[in-house]
Amino acid sequence: MTKVYNFSAGPAVLPAPVIEQVQAELPSYHGSGMSILEMSHRSSLYEDLAAAAEEDLRQLMAIPDDYDVLFLQGGGTLQFTMAPLNLARHYHRLGLVDSGHWADRAKEEADLLPGIQADVVASSKGDHYTSLPKDYHLNGNYDYIHLTLNNTIEGTMYRQLPQLPGQVLVGDMSSNILAQRYDVKDFGMIYAGAQKNIGPAGLTVVIVKHDLLDEQQNLPAMLDYVKQAKKHSALNTPPVFAIYVAGLVFKWVKEQGGVDALQKRNEDKAGLLYDYLDNSKLFRATAKPADRSITNVPFVTGDENLDQVFVQDATAAGLLNVKGHRSVGGMRASLYNAMPKAGVEALVKFMKQFEMEH
Numbered sequence: 329m330t331k332v333y334n335f336s337a338g339p340a341v342l343p344a345p346v347i348e349q350v351q352a353e354l355p356s357y358h359g360s361g362m363s364i365l366e367m368s369h370r371s372s373l374y375e376d377l378a379a380a381a382e383e384d385l386r387q388l389m390a391i392p393d394d395y396d397v398l399f400l401q402g403g404g405t406l407q408f409t410m411a412p413l414n415l416a417r418h419y420h421r422l423g424l425v426d427s428g429h430w431a432d433r434a435k436e437e438a439d440l441l442p443g444i445q446a447d448v449v450a451s452s453k454g455d456h457y458t459s460l461p462k463d464y465h466l467n468g469n470y471d472y473i474h475l476t477l478n479n480t481i482e483g484t485m486y487r488q489l490p491q492l493p494g495q496v497l498v499g500d501m502s503s504n505i506l507a508q509r510y511d512v513k514d515f516g517m518i519y520a521g522a523q524k525n526i527g528p529a530g531l532t533v534v535i536v537k538h539d540l541l542d543e544q545q546n547l548p549a550m551l552d553y554v555k556q557a558k559k560h561s562a563l564n565t566p567p568v569f570a571i572y573v574a575g576l577v578f579k580w581v582k583e584q585g586g587v588d589a590l591q592k593r594n595e596d597k598a599g600l601l602y603d604y605l606d607n608s609k610l611f612r613a614t615a616k617p618a619d620r621s622i623t624n625v626p627f628v629t630g631d632e633n634l635d636q637v638f639v640q641d642a643t644a645a646g647l648l649n650v651k652g653h654r655s656v657g658g659m660r661a662s663l664y665n666a667m668p669k670a671g672v673e674a675l676v677k678f679m680k681q682f683e684m685e686h
């Protein structure tokens with residue numbers, strides 16, 4: 329098999345040593361004679377691995393003890409519903425920072441909940457989401473302000489959080505969790521679908537400050553953070569395999585030196601690509617420099633037909649999944665934690681060649 333690099337936005341590249349370990353221990357998990365794929369979530373083997381995964385994530389992100397860590401299902405998208413259900417309890421109102429497609433989806437889902445109001449408090453729509461919103465208009469009381477820390481499609485990312493004193497922040501970290509350092513204490517809640525920086529699809533990580541929750545609220549069990557926390561996320565059958573792989577990825581992140589070390593590596597990788605893009609006569613990055621993401625880099629040639637040719641030729645050269653999201657077109661290279669620098673170097677080399685030929 330020829331060497332390929334997978335630039336997919338998610339499900340995305342995982343660390344090669346993790347895939348190799350999964351392969352090696354797939355037939356028999358820890359000498360049990362059972363595959364992890366066959367193992368009961370009520371077994372001590374599972375309980376131990378889930379507890380270790382939680383502990384490693386707590387260490388990696390410095391999650392304080394008064395935050396619950398939940399391993400749920402339903403993707404980032406279900407959190408667009410669960411966050412308002414669990415947290416918008418006093419004012420029944422959240423403020424939403426409209427920074428792109430996924431923020432907009434969060435609003436659409438919140439708007440479907442009876443009695444809950446989701447107000448846009450800042451937007452960069454007028455800028456076609458090529459930058460982060462800058463002007464905030466808060467008006468009255470909000471249970472929380474929803475922020476998309478990294479806009480996977482548009483390629484913008486918060487390096488610093490907006491100054492919103494007294495507000496509870498809820499952060500969608502789906503596409504840069506463990507890739508960029510944030511202080512968990514700045515948030516009331518954080519959530520992330522696993523399938524970019526953490527592991528296979530099917531697992532969603534939720535980190536929520538316990539005292540924001542209401543023990544008496546009594547939501548339908550699967551939607552209730554309190555009930556999920558009480559049962560250590562095993563209220564029903566959890567995604568055992570996805571949690572197992574996530575646990576291996578957390579160990580891998582620790583071996584790499586943790587989030588700060590990976591952030592530096594990500595900045596370096598993204599820097600290589602942005603430097604080339606900013607000097608290219610053919611390609612250009614679409615996001616404004618100050619707000620550029622280190623995990624998702626959208627770019628275009630300015631000619632849709634040429635973009636298509638580029639995607640085809642890159643694929644043939646083993647540079648896979650560089651097509652931009654269907655809503656914006658062009659190209660996008662996702663450079664998550666597990667993308668090696670050699671992958672970015674191969675992409676830049678290929679782009680230089682393409683530029684010379686066109």
Ligand code: PMP
Nearest residue numbers: 403404405430480500502503521
């Ligand atoms: N939020 C962000 C920032 C995303 O990038 C995505 C998926 N790409 C989602 C939410 C939705 O995630 P899921 O497919 O896990 O529901």
